[in-house]
Amino acid sequence: MRYEKPLESVKKAVDLCGGLDHLPSRAKVFVKPNIVLWTRLTPFPKWGVITTSRVINDMVCLLKERGIDDITIGEGTVVYDPKDRETAAHAFETLGYGTLKRRYGVKSINVFERPFEKVDLGGGVKLAINTDILNSDFVVNVPVMKTHAQTVVSLGIKNIKGTIDIKSRKKCHSADPEKDLHYMVSKLANKIPPSFTIIDGIYTNERGPSFDGKIRRSNLLVASADVLSADKVGATILGYQPAQVPHLVHAAKDMNRTQDLSDLQIVGETIENVAMKLEYAFAYTEDGTLPAPMAKMGIQGLTYPKYDSSLCTYCSGITGAVLTAIAYAWKGQPWDDVEIISGKMMKPTPGRKTTVLLGKCMYVANKNNPDIKNMIAVKTCPPAPEAVVKALHQAGIEVSPEILKTRDKTMGSYMKRYEGKPEFDESLFRID
Template structure:
């Protein structure tokens, strides 16, 4: 049996680097000129109200641009770019595609843009569960998957297999954060098995510690990874991030179910030497041993408050708001202990005994704990996901004076730490003027 080829190329000029990457793994070999080809980037969300650093979070437009140009030059003309970002997690706007240059690409190259959230969905049977997948994905003959090289605080790494969760309806995305056999790590790896992913290109221009959102810390990496074999590509991506395949539960599960090896010895890696790029990138936020909150809270002397660490049942909508919630809670600390408060979230966390107040963060926590006899006073932060302004008002009504401006300042701080002189270039999410137009 021949070995799957994975190519690795240093990112320099986007077009030249990507062309070499694809040639090394014969990436277009599985495509037919008449194929309807869907390009699936990673666009988790965008924020039009507060500073948003996309580094290591969102697929760079410069890589997507080079890919589209190469496809057109090779005679592939039926191209669509599609994604299903998070609705309501932050202020959303139909112009997100315009903001990151996709509308310019559509005009220049005659391709179609699709927002999965705005279209129809088809039901796909996975045996013990069913998921709704965007019809435009099901209609594609081939899919080119373009994730980011980043870590994930629930899944350890978020690469090609994880990126396909974005093709689901909102309800199905929430279902994938279930319990037991429907745990996140048991559900999302199944999605790619039903889809015609012909090529995976991992965008490692930047990489992200403690991802997958912008509250993690990004680094300039300058690496592209590609393979026609999704598992092979993810195994190499995980190794670059410092994780062996057997250390990533969902890769282990995928390999077992598909009777595949996790050994890099069974792959043929071409181009860059993996050893020169492997560097551990932490995925997890450290909590106290007593599970009362982040280590940072303990270091600040915060007491009288127990914020239980998120688990896999916390949906992406709530997880995006989890860090802002922490910042708001921290902003209310005035040196005195909190009034014996517990905060629970997700589908599995039940309120504990002995707390004067219990904050139920999000609809799932509210539903699970509505009849919990341990709760003396509930502060129900409803919503799917909750609204930060509502959260602020509810806490203020209980005498907990959070300061939203501190969260705004925190967001500005995150944005300001990425300086152009350190290699962080926002123009990687733009289509440069003067690029050669390709006609059919």
């Protein structure tokens, strides 16, 4: 349905699908937003990246109307320093969750400061999940409506990934061709308590999940008491039939459900009236050896193969900065046959003069590979910026250390895209 007015639109979405009809009285409720990343250093585009505080506030109000007093907002935002607790706290306060605490007693937790419990999700998948969500009576799942460079879409099921520990997140990005990322993600919601999913599509994100995607003001809400149903509709709106989204295919098979919308009753707006076609993959050359924008720049003597599903959140987080640094380092002279590979599955191309192994997983997978003539390895997890700079310099690519060291500040530069565009409303991420 369309998002039109504060509180009223979310209430209508809840009522149309009976989303809270199975909410137990005096329930302990866990609210799961999507705060995929954050920085304390600079304002950055949150539209289509992070769940709006508007929808979170409205859901809390509706829960309070039903007499719910025990409400916890929980998220595990990606940070590169495992000891960093300030960034999550800053995110919660900036997004207005502190106001919800003062007004309604709502708790906000960084799941990395809380216990985890290993859970058998079926199909041979065991992951460590935050105990607060496991021990709740009811879950309100509030993802953002976006496509995703690795999983095609990131909606309700994928949003639960933010409640698992770091080891489990890395495990999800498996090199196993059968139990790959799509298979692992499909199991994430299997053991959560009864839930209601409301997909925040006030903004949508093409080539998400981050701030470098193409953001649109879409004013949409998708709601269901069944997370797979919500995701099937959300994917269709974004331009992908559920059968085109591997983790939804796995989930439908597990639940003995159809891979289309034939088992759903859809009310509110018709999908045809709101459907769009948002790309999910970043553009690469036809042979997949270099990002298309870099090829357009005329870069030669370098291959940087397209990411695969085994590239985990922590390596992918630095990849954009690495590519930016390389682009700025290009002066028109071909580099000396350098290949940079990452993730867990890639293999070096035989005959390359220099192979850079980016990250611990890539190093472990290829450290003894006989096809490597000259190995330069970044062995840390996640790849330390200074180690990446050193490796690229060794390979003859004179990147600026500042681009990698100040990658958080780089997030702020994307705000220029939205200057003078009032539809990108920062107040939707505040609670007054």
